[in-house]
Amino acid sequence: MSESKRVDGDLLAACRNGDPDAFEELVRRTQRRVFTLAHRLTGDRSEAEDVAQEAYLRVYRSLGGFRQDAAFETWLYRVVTNTAMTYLRHRGRFGELLEIEPAVPQPGPQLADRAVDRDEVRRGLAELSRGLRAVLVLKEMYGLSCREIGEELGITEGAVKVRLHRARKRLRDVIQGGTRHEV
């Protein structure tokens, strides 16, 4: 029930003061979004659970130094992303996040001729490489800026923009390709 509530300044202040009930409430309010992001980045529910637990531990330990109440969610998502990057690096899978699919020229009928179904987009996202999906997820779903994404992935802002461009194009092409198969 409290999942839908946002984390406000009062709750953050209580957490900083070491109130365990307040931190439990913070976890309750954010747990599904945190777990979902970890799942989207790792692609595995068990690994997502490990990443989410570790991320909350980091938040718990560093909350005292966090002062920008308005951007708490963004900060939280950055912690989760950073934790996921560290986790994947330890497992030798970080390269998957940095790889870029080659651009595939996609001539043919334009996507604009019809309405796009959300399930098609969901399937299209699943077909993107982990590297392209990560930048798209962080930008379009969690509102991180290109600079913030670059800092978390360890790449330049320009490289993030290139990947984002590639990811949007690729997603569009995948959805359009699906249409052609169905016809």
Next chain:
Amino acid sequence: MRCDEVLLILPEYAGEDEPFPREVEVHLATCPECAAEEGAYREVLAHVAAIGAETDLLPPRFLEDVLAGLTRPDRVRGAARRFAHDRSARYVRARYAAVSLGGVVVGAAAIAIIRRRTARRAA
């Protein structure tokens, strides 16, 4: 601008607050096909954002495990504990390496001083 040039640029600006360059705006205002393609990008990205609002079902006892892990690191799940252990093991190795390197530097400096003194006495 030509349609193929505009279609190359569309993914860069789709979903961004930043406006299109003036010449792209002009083209979109006069080319229904490219304008429709731009609308399709916006539609796809709106779906992506909506999917982003969806959340996964949590694993059983997720909250309890998170809270237990804060105060009792020994109760953190297996892989997460190994993850933390990996980091601490790396930290210990780094400390040993730093201490060893320091020892080598001090030893080399001592040898150099002794050699210099020996050389002076011989002279």
